[in-house]
Amino acid sequence: MFADSVLAYFAAALIAYLLGSVSGAIVSSHVGHHEDIRDFGSGNAGMTNALRTYGIRHAAIVAAIDILKTVAAILAAKWLIGWKWGFVIGSLFAIAGHLFPVYYGFKGGKGVLCGLASLLMVDWRTGALVLVVFAIVVAICRRVSLGSICACASAPLWCLLLGVPPLHTGYICLAAAWLIWCHRSNIRRLLRGEEPKTVIAKRKRS
Numbered sequence: 001m002f003a004d005s006v007l008a009y010f011a012a013a014l015i016a017y018l019l020g021s022v023s024g025a026i027v028s029s030h031v032g033h034h035e036d037i038r039d040f041g042s043g044n045a046g047m048t049n050a051l052r053t054y055g056i057r058h059a060a061i062v063a064a065i066d067i068l069k070t071v072a073a074i075l076a077a078k079w080l081i082g083w084k085w086g087f088v089i090g091s092l093f094a095i096a097g098h099l100f101p102v103y104y105g106f107k108g109g110k111g112v113l114c115g116l117a118s119l120l121m122v123d124w125r126t127g128a129l130v131l132v133v134f135a136i137v138v139a140i141c142r143r144v145s146l147g148s149i150c151a152c153a154s155a156p157l158w159c160l161l162l163g164v165p166p167l168h169t170g171y172i173c174l175a176a177a178w179l180i181w182c183h184r185s186n187i188r189r190l191l192r193g194e195e196p197k198t199v200i201a202k203r204k205r206s
Contacts, residue, residue, distance in 0.1 A: 008080045008081050009080075009081055009085070009089065011080055012076065012077035012080040012081050012086060012089045012090060012093075013077075013089050013092075013093045014093075015073065015076045015077070015080075016073035016074070016076065016077055016089060016090045016091075016092070016093035016094045016097065017093040017094070017096055017097040017102070018097065018102070019069045019070075019072055019073040019076070019094060019097065020069060020070065020073055020093060020094035020095060020096060020097020020098045020101070020114065021097035021098070021100075021101035021102045021103050021104070021108075022065070022069050022097075022101070022103070023045045023065075023066075023098065023101050023103075023104060023108055023109065024047075024050075024061065024062040024063070024064070024065030024066040024069070024113075025037045025044075025045040025046055025047065025049065025050050025062045025066075025109060026038070026045050026101075026104055026108075027065065028050070028058060028061045028062055028065065029050070029053075029054070029058075032054075032058065032061075033054070037049055037050060037053060037054075038104075038107060040053045041053050044109055044110065045101075045104070045107070045108050045109045046062070046109030046110055046112070046113075047059050047062045047063050047066070047109075047112075047113060048144045048145070048198060050062045051144075051198065051200055052198065052199055052200070055200055056200060062113075063113055066098065066109075066113040066114060066117070067113055067114075067116065067117040067120075068117075069094065069114075070090075070091065070094045070095075070098075070113070070114045070117035070118060070121075071117050071120075071121060073090045073091070073093065073094035073097075074086065074087055074090035074091055074094070074117075074118065074121050075090070076090065077089045077090030077093075078090065084165075084167065087118075087121065087122060087168055087171075088167065088168070088171045091114070091118040091121070091171070091175065092171070092175070094114050094117075094118075095111045095114045095115065095118075095175065095178070095179075098111045098113075098114045099111050099182065110148070110179065110182040110183060111178075111179050111182060112148045112151070112152070112179060115152065115155070115175055115176070115179050116130065116131070116151075118172070118175065119155060119172070122159075122164055122168050122172070123159070123162055123164050125158070125162055126155065126158040126159055126162055126164065126172075129154070129158045130151045130152075130154060130155050130158065131151070133147075133150055133151045133154045134147040134148065134150070134151040135147070137150045137151070138198070142197040142198060143190070143195055143196075143197055143198055144198040145183055145186035145190070145195060145198075146186075146190060146195070148179075148183060149180055149183050149186070149187065152176040152179045152180050153176065153180065155172050155175075155176045156169065156172055156173040156176055159172050159173075
């Protein structure tokens with residue numbers, strides 16, 4: 001709407017960052033269990049730790065919040081500066097907010113769900129194919145971290161094959177590399193054979 005205004009770009013980035021800083025895992029653990037999920041399991045504020053700590057239902061809530069906040073961030077940026085750069089700015093700062101949330105001492109999750117939401121927004125087929133890669137790897141290896149890494153690595157390929165615009169494909173390449181880097185500790189454990197299999201919590205915490 002105000003695509004030629006520098007202020008509009010700043011506003012798009014700020015709104016996306018503030019929306020991205022709303023952590024589904026932290027909010028739901030506070031509301032549902034009166035505790036901080038970062039005090040349990042891996043200490044990560046993400047869906048996998050929610051799955052291990054609280055179970056499937058809680059993890060689904062986390063996924064819904066983190067995907068919806070990213071969609072909202074991208075739509076807000078699109079309204080302010082148009083789709084071409086709105087997608088890039090909205091997605092980038094939503095991920096940044098998730099990784100470094102201003103509301104929670106800049107200690108957040110690893111951004112995979114935000115990345116998935118971005119792919120679904122740019123081309124739903126890329127998001128669907130990335131989900132297929134994730135599901136296959138997790139089904140075989142029983143490790144969500146490895147599934148996330150492989151899914152991120154496959155995203156640029158699907159963008160190229162499906163003809164996603166060059167600017168958005170270039171951004172997806174950078175975002176995928178960033179999210180894989182966020183999993184560097186998981187990669188080290190995988191290489192050492194020390195990464196634990198992902199388990200589902202058998203009961204809710206009180």
